[in-house]
Amino acid sequence: MNIKPLIDYFNTLLPLNEEEEQFIEKIFKERQIKRRQFILQEGDVAKYNTFVVEGCLKMYYVDDKGKEHNLQFAIENWWIGDLGSFHSEKPSKLYIEAMERSIILQIRKEDQLQLFIKYPKFNRIFRVFTENALINIQERILQNISSTAEERYLDFLDRYPYFFQRISNVQIASYLGITPEFLSTIRKNLSKS
Amino acid sequence: MNIKPLIDYFNTLLPLNEEEEQFIEKIFKERQIKRRQFILQEGDVAKYNTFVVEGCLKMYYVDDKGKEHNLQFAIENWWIGDLGSFHSEKPSKLYIEAMERSIILQIRKEDQLQLFIKYPKFNRIFRVFTENALINIQERILQNISSTAEERYLDFLDRYPYFFQRISNVQIASYLGITPEFLSTIRKNLSKS
DNA sequence: AGTGACCTATAAGGTAGATTAAGAAAGAAG
DNA sequence: CTTCTTTCTTAATCTACCTTATAGGTCACT
Structure with missing residues (x-):
């Protein structure tokens, strides 16, 4: 079980003790995900919150x-x-799909609630990184x-330089809200100057 | 001091006891804000987190x-x-301005930290509504x-119907990321059908 | 009653970005 | 190696949205 990256992650925010680490290890489940495999599909209720140990995933919406x-x-x-589906327990409108072979750690909603009750410290940890996400x-x-x-596009490259060689322009365009064709012309213009 | 709406607000999420209520009352400061008055300007560090008791404010960015x-x-x-400036203590790029005469309650960063330490329950409360915001x-x-x-635009009206008579189309257009002129033509087209 | 400030509407011309289509290059799969 | 799929590019046409300009309406202030 590949739990160490997650423990390390928590520790950078707020050091955990032995008991807390063991509880984390107990409630998170490891999964190996193939490229193109889904961990959430439209219509499903999001049962898990997911931490990525290795690999790369995307979450997206498919329009009409x-x-x-x-x-x-x-x-x-x-x-x-x-998060919306996870908390409301209503069907999701989103897909989550692996773009590479990935290793993930997942926690169920009821276990996450238990975690917050047994070890209130995690309210703080999750508050902080929800704030950062916001x-x-x-x-x-x-x-x-x-x-x-x-x-x-320039800001995206600046902010996430490691995505540049890792994910295709088609995916980046979709993230930026433009077509891949238009991203291509943007890139052409940039290379001129 | 107009603290009741805030106490009520907390209570809907997680009931507070007497001691907690008194602490809240102690650390939040009430302010009366005039129309067009700023509570944050570009370059300032955001020192407060603000709860609105009455009135209406907007937060915006001014481009080059x-x-x-x-x-x-x-x-x-x-x-x-x-939130970014509040936590990092770096200068904000944003303005917060009252669109109507308003009554607000403000808490300083150090008091909010105290609140989280003395009454960990608030980590949970703030986690939940940060999640909702996200x-x-x-x-x-x-x-x-x-x-x-x-x-x-249609989704905005659907989601925030009470804004329709309360804030101008200029402001709504700016929120939607379009020009007021284009919003006007959208409205014309909608009224036809 | 008159002035100014702000909001809304309308219209002409311009631009950012979408759509469609087609071809070349590079992976992934058999 | 061959075949299939995906990626990137280029170019022509089209459309959503912007810019600039003008004008009428409403409200606050004097």
């Missing part, structure tokens, strides 16, 4: 024309999940309503 | 061409603040990358 719109990527040490996504909204596609 | 882009509105029982803003990102302006 069948087009995919990437809401989020997740690589090593990131969390991914449809801060990041607020930046993204700001960009979407105030910047051009080219500016957003 | 001087255009305002509304990130968020807040009315009765909503929170508003630049869920909402994720929906908004999804719309921005996958829907037309008309669809976003």
Whole structure:
């Protein structure tokens, strides 16, 4: 069981004791996911919150024309999940799919509630990184309503340079809210200057 | 001091005892804000987290061409603040301005930290509503990358019907990421059908 | 009653980005 | 190696949305 990255992750925010570590180890389940395998599909209720140990996943929405719109990527040490469905227990409108062979750790909702009750410290940990996620996504909204596609692309490269060689331009375009064709012309213009 | 709405707000999430209520009352400060008054300006560090008792405020970014882009509105029982600046203690890039005469309750960062330490219950409360904020803003990102302006406008009216008579179309357009002129033509088209 | 500030509407012309289609290159699979 | 799938590119046409300009309406202030 590949729990160490998760323990390390928690420890950077707030050191855990032996008992807490053991509880974490007990309630998180490891899964190996193949490329193109789904861990959530539209219509399912999101039963798990997911921590990525290795690999890369995307969460996206499919509109009525069948087009995919990437809401989020997740690589090593990131969390991914449809929080809305997880908490409301209503069917999700999203898909989560592995873009590479991945190793993930998952926790069920009832276990996460137990975790918060038994070890209130985790309320703090999860509060802090929910806040960080909120801060990041607020930046993204700001960009979407105030910047051009080219500016957003440059900012994306700046913010996530390690995605550049790892995920295709098709996926990046979908994340930025533009077509791959238009991203291609943006890239051409950038290479000229 | 107009603390009751805040206490009620906390109580709906997790009932408070006498001691907790008194502490809340002690650390939140009430302020009366005039229309057009700022509670945060670009370059300031966000020192407060703000709960709205009465009135209406907006948080926005001003781009290099001087255009305002509304990130968020807040009315009765909503929170508003630049979380990024509040936590990092770096200068904010945002403005928060009252659109109506308002009554707000503010807490300083050091008091909020005290609150979390003395009464860990509040970690849970703040975790829950940070999660809710995150869920909402994720929906908004999804719309921005996958829907037309008309669809976003209709969804906005559907989601926040009470804003319709309360804030101007100029402000709504800025929130949606379009120009007021284009919102006007959208409204014309909608009224035809 | 008059002035100014702000909001809404309308219209012409312009641009960012979408759509469609087609071809070349590079992986992945058999 | 061959076949199939996916990726990236280019180019023409189209559309959603922006820009600039003008004008009428409403409300606050004097």
